[in-house]
Amino acid sequence: MDMDFVAEKGLVLLGCGKMGSAMLQGWLSDGLPPSSVWVIDPNPSDWLKNTGVQINADNLPAAPGIVLIAVKPQMMGEALPSLKKMGNGVTLFISVAAGTPISAFEAALGSESPIIRAMPNTPAAVGRGITSIIGNVHASSAQLDLAEALLRAVGQVVRLESEDQMDAVTxxxxxxxxYVFHMIECMAKAGEAEGLSPELAMQLAQATVAGAGALAEAAEETPSELRVNVTSPNGTTQAGLEVLMDEENGLPDLIRRTVGAAANRSRELRNG
Ligand SMILES: NC(=O)C1=CN([C@@H]2O[C@H](COP(=O)(O)OP(=O)(O)OC[C@H]3O[C@@H](n4cnc5c(N)ncnc54)[C@H](O)[C@@H]3O)[C@@H](O)[C@H]2O)C=CC1
Ligand SMILES: O=C(O)[C@@H]1CCC=N1
Structure with a gap:
């Protein structure tokens, strides 16, 4: 059961904004035929209109293979009723919404419906995403395998042990x-402040983050070892890292607070 199953049975996307489009872009370039995709979205983008998928069509399949729910958590109450007739125990629902718990989908779609909660990220658009998934009790291991196969087409997939992990994952x-895009912006601005042109500073910052990410993934060394490899004793990197790694004002505390604030917001979104 994989992409062929999805192509045959059909994929319905409820909401196709930034995240839905990032995933759809990955699937279409992986060979999913546009004729197998139905999108429900009151505000389809120009990109979407040019993909050839069916947008707000009347001929929605009664029991599609998969329904991907990618609307904002705040829109969920308004958007979910349009799916209720598909809550037939056959269709697999996958939600990527931050915060919204599986129990909310069970309440809206029928408590017997197989539901998988997933947290992807936008590098899915270039096949380099990572998605964490967890299913409800009605999601069979074959359906988890199906979701994993679909999501693997746009990057890595990890299975969580508990839905509680989803806030931290988010x-x-x-x-x-x-955070990483902002790091690129900050490095480029800092390069400008040191006298580089905006274009050169941005080129250096983008290539450095992309290259460091690729090296961190490919190398046998840990990121800590790779950092040490860049750092000559009493050299330039050491001088920079003394600022970045400062215990009180440095990146460790800042990132701890950044991730904590995002996880807390995810917890808040649970309540709508
Ligand atoms: N953007 C990201 O990096 C990530 C987003 N998510 C989740 O993905 C979901 C969507 O987020 P984005 O794509 O960023 O938001 P977005 O605002 O770009 O997309 C939401 C889409 O839903 C559509 N929509 C609004 N009301 C609707 C309705 N009643 N029926 C059908 N479609 C409706 C909008 O027209 C829009 O195209 C959210 O739940 C978010 O938590 C999850 C992981 C990463
Ligand atoms: O900002 C948000 O709420 C969504 C969830 C994770 C990324 N974007």
Whole structure:
């Protein structure tokens, strides 16, 4: 059971904004035929309109293979009723919404419905996402395998042991790309402050973050060892890291508070 199953039975996307589009882009470039995809979204983007998928069509499949729910948690109450008739025990629902618990989908779609809660991230658009998943009791191991196969087409997949882990996961990997993009912005601005042109500073910052990420993934050394490899005793990196790694004002505390705030917001979203 994999992409062929999804192509045959159909994929319905409820909401196709930034995250839904990032995943759809990955699936379409992986060979999912646009004719197998139905999107429900009152505000489809120009990109979406050019993909060839069916948008707000009347001919929705009665029992699609998968329904991906990718609306904002705040829109859930308004959006979910349109799916209720698909809560037939056959269709697998996958939600990527931050905060919204599995119990909310069970209440809206029928308590027998197989539901998988997932937390992806936008690097899915280039096949480099990571998605954490957990299913309800009605999601069979074959359905978890199906979700994993679908999501693996846009990056790595990890299975969680408990839904409680989802808030921390959201704080680290769901929101994480934004922290890294901001790091690029800050490095580029700092390069400008040291006299580089904006274009050169941005090129250096982007390539450095992308290259360091690729090396961290490919190398046998840990990120700590890779950091030490860059750091010549009493050299330039040491001088920089003394600021970045400062216990009181440095990155460790800042990142701890950043991830904590995102995880807390995820906990708050549980209540709608
Ligand atoms: N953007 C990200 O990096 C990530 C987002 N998520 C989750 O993905 C979900 C969507 O987030 P984004 O794509 O960033 O938001 P977005 O605002 O870009 O997309 C939401 C889409 O839902 C559509 N929509 C609104 N009301 C609707 C309705 N009643 N029926 C159908 N569609 C409706 C909107 O037109 C929009 O296209 C959220 O629940 C978020 O927590 C999860 C992981 C990462
Ligand atoms: O900012 C948000 O709420 C969503 C969830 C994770 C990333 N974006």
């Amino acid at each position: 704080g680290v990997s769901g929101s994480g790309p934004a």
